[in-house]
Amino acid sequence: MADLEDGSTETDAFPDVPLSGAELARVLDERLAEVPGWHSPDDPVRLGFAMTAPHALALDAFGRFAERNPNNVGVHTRFGDGVRGTRRLEREAVLALAGLLHADAADGYLTGGANEGTLAGLRAGRNALRAAGAGRVVVLASALTHHSVAKAAEILDLELRQCPAGPSWLLEAGAVDAALDALAEETGPGTRTGVVVVSTAGYYNTGLVDPVDAISAVLARRAAGGGNLSVFHHVDAAHGGMILPFTAPEVPFDFRNPYVHSVVLDPHKSGLMPYSCGVFLCRKGLLGHGAVPAPMSGFVDETISGSRSGAMAAALWSLVFGLAADGYREVFRDCLGVRDRLADAIRAADPDAVVLPSPGNTVVVAGFSHGEGRLPAELAERYRLVGNTLPWTAPDGSAGERLFHHFYAMPHLTPAHVDGFGAALAAALAGAARVPRREAPAAPANPAGELRDLRRSSVCLRHLVVHPPGRRDPDDHPHAYSFHTFQDRAGLGEELAARPWTGEDGGRTGLYVYAPDLAAPFANELFGVTDPERYSLEVLDRNQQKLSLVGAAHFAVFGPEPRTPDRPVVLANFHADGAFRSVEYKYGDRRYNDEVQVFADHVVVKIGKDARSVRRDGNDYSFSLDTSLELRVRLTDDAAVPRITRVARHADPALPRRRHLLRGQYRRFPNRFFDTVVDLTVGRQYAERWPAGLEAPLLARSALLDLVRVTASVAQGALRVELAAVGREGGAVFTVP
Known part of the structure; x- marks a missing residue:
C-alpha cells in the first residue's frame, strides 16, 4: 500500500499482470461494502452533508448512454x-x-x-x-x-x-x-x-x-x-x-x-x-x-x-x-416535514438548545447547551456532523460567538432515520453530561521570569499526552487518549505546573521541577527536573511509555538560543529499563531545526525538520513532522561498502511548498511529509572514502541556511554530511562517528 509506517505516502507499482475476474469482483465488493447505503438501518445517516440517493430515473438514463x-x-x-x-x-x-x-x-x-x-x-x-x-x-x-x-x-x-x-x-x-x-x-x-x-x-x-x-x-x-x-x-x-x-x-x-x-x-x-x-x-x-x-x-x-x-x-x-415541478414540489414538501421532525427530535434531546429550521430550506441549525456546544465525537463521526462557530446574540442581549451544527433533511431521510438519530443524540448528550470535569490546577501567582517558558512548554521538546476527563487508558486508543507534541501547552489550552526545587536547608538550588499537576505527582503524564539554562531530565509515566515513539526518559543538554552549528541541543533518550535508545543533536530553534539522530544500529540525518502540533476537534490532538531531507543510514557489523538502497523524491525543495497541512486535514498520527528520503547502508568497519553521490544534485531546505546542496560521504568510519548554501555564502558540516 502507498501509506508507509513512518506516516508518509508514496506511489504503488503499476501492475504487470491483470487480476482475474473473480479477484476484481472480490476487491470491488469489499470496497462497495465500505460505502454506506441510503436506506439500510445499519448504515450511518449522513445528516451533516447535502447529499442524497440519486433518483432511479437519473441512474437509468445515465446507464443508457454511458x-x-x-x-x-x-x-x-x-x-x-x-x-x-x-x-x-x-x-x-x-x-x-x-x-x-x-x-x-x-x-x-x-x-x-x-x-x-x-x-x-x-x-x-x-x-x-x-x-x-x-x-x-x-x-x-x-x-x-x-x-x-x-x-x-x-x-x-x-x-x-x-x-x-x-x-x-x-x-x-x-x-x-x-x-x-x-x-x-x-x-x-x-x-x-x-x-x-x-x-x-x-x-x-x-x-x-x-x-x-x-x-x-x-x-x-x-x-x-x-x-x-x-x-x-x-x-x-x-x-x-x-x-x-x-x-x-x-x-x-x-x-x-x-x-x-x-x-x-x-x-x-x-x-x-x-x-x-x-x-x-x-x-x-x-x-x-x-x-x-x-x-x-x-x-x-x-x-x-x-x-x-x-x-x-x-x-x-x-x-x-x-419529475418536473410537480415531482420536485412533492419531494421537498416531504423534506420540510422531515426537517421539522428533526428539529423536534433535537429539542427533545436538548431542551435548552437553540434550534433554527431554515425558512423554505431543508436545513436545521442547532446550538447545543452541553460542552460549549460540542457533540460527542462518536456521534458526530457516525452522522457526519460538522460544527461552525457563528456570531450570536444571547437572550440577555450579550453578543459573542456560539458553536452551531447544521443538519440536512434530504430526500432519502425517513421519519425512522430521524427517530433513531433523536434517540442516539439523547443518549450521547446524557452520557456526556455524566463525565466529570477535571479542574485544572491553579497556576502560581506571578511566576518568575525563568519559569514562564517552562510553564508553557516541555523543555525536552517531547510529546505530551492529554486525555478526556476521567479516562486514562492508552489501550483504548483513540477514544481515551490523545496526543500533541512540540508545542507549548498554553497554546493548546493547558500549562505545566512548575516550582523551584529547594535544598534540605530550604535554599534555592537553581533547579525546577515541573509536571502537568504537581499536586498529584503520580497522576501525571510526565515529571521533569531542569536547570533552565543547562539541562533537563524528563520521565514519562507507564501509560505514556506505551504510546511513546521516543523512549521513556529524556535528558537534554542545552544553552541559550539561538542555536548554532557548534552549539546544538543534545538530547539523550532511554527506554524504561534504562537502556540507551538514541542521542539527538538539534541545530535550530524549538520547532524547526537540522538534526542528527544516532541509534545503536543506524543514523538519521534530518535537514529542515519542522515539528508542529495541532488541536483537532474537541480534546483531540495530533502532530506533524515535515522534513525536507531525511538521510537514513543503516549500520551493519562488517566492512560493507556504502550503498544507496533507495532514493524517494516526494517534492522539489527548490520550489517552496506549504509545510504541513491545514487543521482539518490532519489524521491522528503520524503525519509525515518529505521532500527527499535517501536510504544508505554501510559497514561499521568500512575505512575507505566513498562519496554518496546521486544522479542529480541533492537539495534541501535547511533550518539554518535555507536552500542548500547536500553532500554525504563515508570515510574512516565516520559519516560526513556537508551543507552548502545555494546562491550565497554559508555552509555547515555534520560528522557522525
Whole structure:
C-alpha cells in the first residue's frame, strides 16, 4: 500500500499482470461494502452533508448512454447549437433550469459541481469587468460564503474581501454598499475597479438566503449613478437553487433581478442527481469574454472543464422532464416535514438548545447547551456532523460567538432515520453530561521570569499526552487518549505546573521541577527536573511509555538560543529499563531545526525538520513532522561498502511548498511529509572514502541556511554530511562517528 509506517505516502507499482475476474469482483465488493447505503438501518445517516440517493430515473438514463460515452464539450444553449443526441438533452435541461430561475434568455452548461460553476462565474465576471476598463478586480463576499469562492479567487488571482458575518448570518445590502464605498475611495483618479459581488441562496452551514433583491438594487443604483466602480453579481445557489423554487417561489434570489449576472446550481445535492453534476447559468454575452479557440478540435471552448459527460446530461434531462415541478414540489414538501421532525427530535434531546429550521430550506441549525456546544465525537463521526462557530446574540442581549451544527433533511431521510438519530443524540448528550470535569490546577501567582517558558512548554521538546476527563487508558486508543507534541501547552489550552526545587536547608538550588499537576505527582503524564539554562531530565509515566515513539526518559543538554552549528541541543533518550535508545543533536530553534539522530544500529540525518502540533476537534490532538531531507543510514557489523538502497523524491525543495497541512486535514498520527528520503547502508568497519553521490544534485531546505546542496560521504568510519548554501555564502558540516 502507498501509506508507509513512518506516516508518509508514496506511489504503488503499476501492475504487470491483470487480476482475474473473480479477484476484481472480490476487491470491488469489499470496497462497495465500505460505502454506506441510503436506506439500510445499519448504515450511518449522513445528516451533516447535502447529499442524497440519486433518483432511479437519473441512474437509468445515465446507464443508457454511458456505453456510447458521448462528449458534450462546448456550450449548446445558443441558436442552432445542441440539436442532436446528448447535446440536445443538455440544451433542453439547462434552458429549462434557466427558465425556472426566471431568466428571459441565458447561456450555460453542465459542470462537475458548484466549485467549478463558481470558478466559471468569477472568471466571467473578471473578464467582463476587465473589458469594462477595470484595472483591478476584487471579489466581495460574506465571511460565511462557501470556500469555493476563496478557491476560485485564488485560482484567478483576484483579491478577496469578506464582509464580517453579522447577527443575521447574511450578506446585508448595507454592508455591500459600505464595502463598495470603501473600494471607490481606494480607486485612484482616472482608474476603475471591478467588483464581483457573491451572494448566496442557501448557505451550506445555515441554509439561509441572502437578500439578493436588495443587493441587486444597490448595484443597479450605483451603476446608474456612474462612478469609478463596475460590478458583476454572482449567486451561489448550489443548495437552495434546486429547492427554493418549489418551496418558497416568492424568494427573489435569481434572474428576476436585473443585476444578477450568473447563478450556479448543484443538482447532485438536492436535484437527486448522481455525482458529479452542477449547472452554470449566466446572461447572454458573458461567456464570450473567456472564449478560447481550439483549432485542433475545430471549435471554440468557453467552459472551464472542456470535455464533459453526455450521459450526465441525459440523466439531468430525465429528472427535469421526468419529475418536473410537480415531482420536485412533492419531494421537498416531504423534506420540510422531515426537517421539522428533526428539529423536534433535537429539542427533545436538548431542551435548552437553540434550534433554527431554515425558512423554505431543508436545513436545521442547532446550538447545543452541553460542552460549549460540542457533540460527542462518536456521534458526530457516525452522522457526519460538522460544527461552525457563528456570531450570536444571547437572550440577555450579550453578543459573542456560539458553536452551531447544521443538519440536512434530504430526500432519502425517513421519519425512522430521524427517530433513531433523536434517540442516539439523547443518549450521547446524557452520557456526556455524566463525565466529570477535571479542574485544572491553579497556576502560581506571578511566576518568575525563568519559569514562564517552562510553564508553557516541555523543555525536552517531547510529546505530551492529554486525555478526556476521567479516562486514562492508552489501550483504548483513540477514544481515551490523545496526543500533541512540540508545542507549548498554553497554546493548546493547558500549562505545566512548575516550582523551584529547594535544598534540605530550604535554599534555592537553581533547579525546577515541573509536571502537568504537581499536586498529584503520580497522576501525571510526565515529571521533569531542569536547570533552565543547562539541562533537563524528563520521565514519562507507564501509560505514556506505551504510546511513546521516543523512549521513556529524556535528558537534554542545552544553552541559550539561538542555536548554532557548534552549539546544538543534545538530547539523550532511554527506554524504561534504562537502556540507551538514541542521542539527538538539534541545530535550530524549538520547532524547526537540522538534526542528527544516532541509534545503536543506524543514523538519521534530518535537514529542515519542522515539528508542529495541532488541536483537532474537541480534546483531540495530533502532530506533524515535515522534513525536507531525511538521510537514513543503516549500520551493519562488517566492512560493507556504502550503498544507496533507495532514493524517494516526494517534492522539489527548490520550489517552496506549504509545510504541513491545514487543521482539518490532519489524521491522528503520524503525519509525515518529505521532500527527499535517501536510504544508505554501510559497514561499521568500512575505512575507505566513498562519496554518496546521486544522479542529480541533492537539495534541501535547511533550518539554518535555507536552500542548500547536500553532500554525504563515508570515510574512516565516520559519516560526513556537508551543507552548502545555494546562491550565497554559508555552509555547515555534520560528522557522525
